[in-house]
Amino acid sequence: MTGQHDGVGQGVAPPASSTDLATVLPPAEPRRSAVVCSGLTYRFGTHTAVDHVDLRIERGETFGLLGPNGAGKTTTIRMLTTLLRPMEGSVSVLGIDAAAQPMRVRRMIGYVPQLLSADATLTGRENVELFARLFDVPRKVRGDRVEGALAAMGLTEAAGRQVKTYSGGMIRRLELAQALVNSPRLLVLDEPTVGLDPLARTDVWEFIAKLRETADMTVLMTTHYMDEADTYCDRVSLMHRGSIRATGTPGLLKAMLGDNATLDDVFRHYTGGTLDDNTETGGIRDVRRARRTARRLG
Numbered sequence: 001m002t003g004q005h006d007g008v009g010q011g012v013a014p015p016a017s018s019t020d021l022a023t024v025l026p027p028a029e030p031r032r033s034a035v036v037c038s039g040l041t042y043r044f045g046t047h048t049a050v051d052h053v054d055l056r057i058e059r060g061e062t063f064g065l066l067g068p069n070g071a072g073k074t075t076t077i078r079m080l081t082t083l084l085r086p087m088e089g090s091v092s093v094l095g096i097d098a099a100a101q102p103m104r105v106r107r108m109i110g111y112v113p114q115l116l117s118a119d120a121t122l123t124g125r126e127n128v129e130l131f132a133r134l135f136d137v138p139r140k141v142r143g144d145r146v147e148g149a150l151a152a153m154g155l156t157e158a159a160g161r162q163v164k165t166y167s168g169g170m171i172r173r174l175e176l177a178q179a180l181v182n183s184p185r186l187l188v189l190d191e192p193t194v195g196l197d198p199l200a201r202t203d204v205w206e207f208i209a210k211l212r213e214t215a216d217m218t219v220l221m222t223t224h225y226m227d228e229a230d231t232y233c234d235r236v237s238l239m240h241r242g243s244i245r246a247t248g249t250p251g252l253l254k255a256m257l258g259d260n261a262t263l264d265d266v267f268r269h270y271t272g273g274t275l276d277d278n279t280e281t282g283g284i285r286d287v288r289r290a291r292r293t294a295r296r297l298g
């Protein structure tokens with residue numbers, strides 16, 4: 001979680017005057033939230049996919065956006081990552097407005113999309129190098145960054161092999177390494193473990209958790225798996241039909257429902273109980289997409 005680093009530490013003699021103070025302390029930097037959405041809205045035709053979403057994610061949090069298929073999670077994330085322009089409202093990342101300065105926002109973000117993005121005919125290392133060039137990682141540090149990202153995801157030994165020899169869990173970790181290569185301040189993961197078996201899912205999460213301990217990074221993720229959200233998220237939002245229905249720590253949200261409530265109960269309470277909430281064709285498309293992803297992950 002975020003800590004307060006402002007103010008003068010104990011044992012430091014107070015400066016003689018306020019003029020001195022300005023030279024001793026670093027320039028005042030407001031503690032910016034990692035993500036702020038205000039009235040964020042997006043429509044596909046007449047269908048409102050994201051409906052006036054207000055959301056604040058603090059720096060250093062692991063935040064879960066939960067909701068059934070079609071709730072609007074991916075559309076929210078695509079606005080945040082500057083791939084879609086908000087139709088109403090705004091979203092800012094570390095104080096930078098995504099619509100006004102998309103390139104600045106992109107440089108601060110690592111994004112693992114719902115669809116797979118690794119090239120099976122390249123080696124793991126080549127895939128990560130490709131992203132390093134795409135993200136304009138300076139040449140001098142590129143090699144170190146690539147090796148660092150591979151190591152952080154436990155892929156150093158497999159890095160020289162073609163990706164088509166990787167297991168599903170390894171491919172997901174490779175995609176994480178790709179997203180990490182530009183040292184993002186905000187890591188955005190859309191359904192990072194869909195289609196993986198329980199062991200591979202745990203594996204992916206353990207690597208993300210370890211990363212969180214070493215880097216000053218905020219993680220925003222979507223998932224269908226309530227057990228994952230419960231274990232790994234500091235806070236979650238329940239999204240349903242384009243709106244945020246509840247936000248809080250998993251513990252608080254469960255406690256609000258009753259003594260033995262699980263996060264599954266919370267999910268059902270706020271989303272009407274189904275994993276698939278589409279009134280339109282999107283549901284089927286999303287399920288097909290998830291199946292395709294699952295097949296590719298093997």
Ligand SMILES: Nc1ncnc2c1ncn2[C@@H]1O[C@H](COP(=O)(O)OP(=O)(O)O)[C@@H](O)[C@H]1O
Binds near residue numbers: 044047068072076
């Ligand atoms: N490219 C698109 N064209 C038309 N409708 C879309 C498109 N993408 C998403 N939608 C619709 O917007 C709604 C929200 O979708 P999405 O953000 O993908 O939800 P989630 O990620 O929560 O499953 C759904 O009803 C979906 O069918």
Ligand SMILES: [Mg+2]
Binds near residue numbers: 074114190
């Ligand atoms: Mg989605």
